[in-house]
Amino acid sequence: xxxxxxxxxxxxxxxxxxxxxxxxxxxxxxxxxxxxxxxxxxxxxxxxxxxxxxxxxxxxxxxxxxxxxxxxxxxxxxxxxxxxxxxxxxxxxxxxxxxxxxxxxxxxxxxxxxxxxxxxx
Amino acid sequence: xxxxxxxxxxxxxxxxxxxxxxxxxxxxxxxxxxxxxxxxxxxxxxxxxxxxxxxxxxxxxxxxxxxxxxxxxxxxxxxxxxxxxxxxxxxxxxxxxxxxxxxxxxxxxxxxxxxxxxxxxxxxxxxxxxxxxxxxxxxxxx
Numbered sequence: 001x002x003x004x005x006x007x008x009x010x011x012x013x014x015x016x017x018x019x020x021x022x023x024x025x026x027x028x029x030x031x032x033x034x035x036x037x038x039x040x041x042x043x044x045x046x047x048x049x050x051x052x053x054x055x056x057x058x059x060x061x062x063x064x065x066x067x068x069x070x071x072x073x074x075x076x077x078x079x080x081x082x083x084x085x086x087x088x089x090x091x092x093x094x095x096x097x098x099x100x101x102x103x104x105x106x107x108x109x110x111x112x113x114x115x116x117x118x119x120x121x
Numbered sequence: 122x123x124x125x126x127x128x129x130x131x132x133x134x135x136x137x138x139x140x141x142x143x144x145x146x147x148x149x150x151x152x153x154x155x156x157x158x159x160x161x162x163x164x165x166x167x168x169x170x171x172x173x174x175x176x177x178x179x180x181x182x183x184x185x186x187x188x189x190x191x192x193x194x195x196x197x198x199x200x201x202x203x204x205x206x207x208x209x210x211x212x213x214x215x216x217x218x219x220x221x222x223x224x225x226x227x228x229x230x231x232x233x234x235x236x237x238x239x240x241x242x243x244x245x246x247x248x249x250x251x252x253x254x255x256x257x258x259x260x261x262x263x
Contacts, residue, residue, distance in 0.1 A: 037153030037164050041172070069155060073162035076155040083142050084153035084164065099141045100150030 030054075030062040031091035037084040038070040042101040046085035049102035057114045087112075184257075192216050192233050204257075206249050222246040222254050229259070237263040 034050055036043035047066065054062045069076050069084060079088050079097070089096040089112055098111040109115075145151045153166040178185055184201030186194050194212055202209040205220055221229045225245045235241040241261040246254045 037166050039173075040152045040166050042150060042152040069153070069162075069164045070166075073155065073164050076162045076164075081155050083145055083151040084155065085151065097138055097141070099138070100145035100148070103150055 027061065028092055030058050030089065031065070032062060033065045033067060033079070033088045033090055035067050035069055035076070035079070035081045035084055035086045035088070038068060040084070043085050045103065046087070046101040049105070049108070050087060053102065053105060053108055053112075053114070057109070186217060188217055188233075192218055204255070205247065206251075220247050220249075222248045232259055232261050235261065 032050065032054070034047060036046065047064075050064060054064065067075050069081065076082075079086075083099050085099075085101055087098040087102065089098075096111065096113065098108060102108040142151075153164055156163050156165055178198055181198070182200055184204045185198045186201055187196035189195050194215055194217055197209060197212050199209065202212055205212065218226060218229060222245075228243055229245050232241045232243050232245070239262075241259075243259055244256060245259045246256050248254055
């Protein structure tokens with residue numbers, strides 16, 4: 001692990017420190033791609049939930065790209081989308097997928113690996 | 122992303138995605154699916170994006186019906202059933218002609234079999250089950 005070079009003579013990392021190290025930097029812009037099917041109820045809900053989560057936890061450092069697979073079904077191949085809505089985290093790496101309308105905020109945060117803002121301070 | 126991901130990690134990820142998808146279907150948090158067909162990808166929706174349209178037709182004040190080529194009612198909205206004073210379930214399968222006042226039946230036939238490419242409109246009186254007549258404006262289109 002190259003990451004730990006700085007700490008080679010220090011005490012072992014605490015769980016908190018390890019968690020921080022594995023998380024994307026504060027200034028990194030998140031690239032999120034939401035696959036929807038027109039205006040189906042779950043597609044609409046997914047966008048609303050995603051927008052809220054991003055505003056609450058990633059304000060000012062996220063980009064949401066909405067891909068309508070009804071209009072462009074061939075675009076499903078790229079990220080191998082099967083069920084809709086599906087959210088793909090393009091950045092930060094590694095790529096992660098969350099299937100569903102993100103109604104469960106806790107699960108969405110875990111899936112996206114966003115640390116709830118309150119916990120970090 | 123052409124990943125150099127080890128085989129085990131790759132299959133773990135696939136497994137996780139499959140589980141997620143199953144859970145999403147089970148809890149109804151997805152409502153459309155991508156299906157690979159010979160002609161390419163197609164999207165199937167459970168509760169279609171046509172939901173607003175059907176709600177509109179169901180709730181609108183005007184009576185609306187869908188007829189087959191012989192004039193048999195295959196769909197009718199709530200307003201039309203109320204206008205005719207008949208249970209909706211009993212209307213489906215009947216001929217709309219049966220509800221038209223006898224003097225207006227020739228006019229009705231002309232509208233029904235008129236030019237299918239234009240909207241055919243005309244005044245037609247409907248005969249209710251109690252024998253009373255009500256004047257209505259008909260509009261047919263294909």
